[in-house]
Amino acid sequence: MLAVPGALPTDGSRYALEIKWDGIRAIVYKDYQDPQVRITGRQAADYTSRYPEVAGLAVDLAGHRVVLDGELVAFDRTGRPAFQRLQRRMQVTDPGRLAEFVPVTYLPFDLLHLDGYDLFDVPYLDRRDLLERLGIDVPPRFPGDATELLTITREKGLEGVIAKRLDSPYRPGRRSEWWIKVKNLDMRDVVIGGWRPGRGR
Template identity: 60%
Template structure:
């Protein structure tokens, strides 16, 4: 079940508020053997070996895989070091460990709980005592608290809402302190100076009724390590012509629009361009076809 972006609801007493975790959504299947899967069914079990099963069986839990910084805050930058590794080396696991944050309970004792109200599912999840962070009353100051602590925001969930797999429901509303959006990578502009041999900036697009539409380029927010990784990933995807339906300035290197990234930005311009975008990372858990304005 997915949330819609928006503001805090006016009838906040009908909602519970959760911290919005800056990570990768994942389901934990607890049976005789543990299995962790992504939004589209990809098997994450070997990707995140430090996620161990809890002392329960016959349950399916919804939650988020996060990487915490030294101050205990979710760091999407740190998570990038793990997202593309199928079978990470122990040294990488030790250097960039991840944590699983449970926040919903979908099955228990082989029975579906999806039709139960959110507050009832959360009560059952809390009874399992597996470290699920609490949710707060809808009229609490959680959004302000997350802003003060530099966290991404909150998710407001109707207390009476059932769980609808695969549905982006207005019963769940994500309220962010920072404007972010997913973009499709359609190419890259060669760098200058110390970046001359590689990527200077990425060419971004979103899908509209006319096809992949250019919305700007992003050249900040990268480390040298990230740029080298992106170069290795994008080179095999190169194509001779632009994948965008609208004109793109400069001479660029084009790639198949197979990869999704996330950027922070200040606003959309009148020309439908992202203003002051800053790269946050690849989103292998998102499909390009999902990326729309």
């Protein structure tokens, strides 16, 4: 499920806010007795061998059948997401020692399946509650009226926030107005010194 661009909702009590991470989306699958997790990208590409750091989730989720939605993120030395660092890993199928120098973290923010039950029609708030009870590291969520969060993310050099309706279902692969991405824009005053017509489409 994908967010639409927009502004912070005025009826914040109906939403939760999450930080928008500058990474790549990934779905993680864990079956009951399987000692490993499987990772796929948005186009169903298999990412499992590319990100061995995520393998530890198999231990944390032992005894469960789980499907998670989340973001693969590489942090810089200041603790901020750095997409340029992540790019060094994106096409490497066997990272080896590169994983030590450019580690990647999986940040799960939604739970799509749990122990035999699909959760697509379960409201976001209930899915998040179930996710947080799994005992794995989950990035925080904030009240929808915490509008100062957008300012804080801007000051910290983060990409922005996602506003998610508390009652929103999950619709795989669809861009939905249930989720709104609010990005921090880099605004600058410039003087246009010339213009050349383009030839592209």
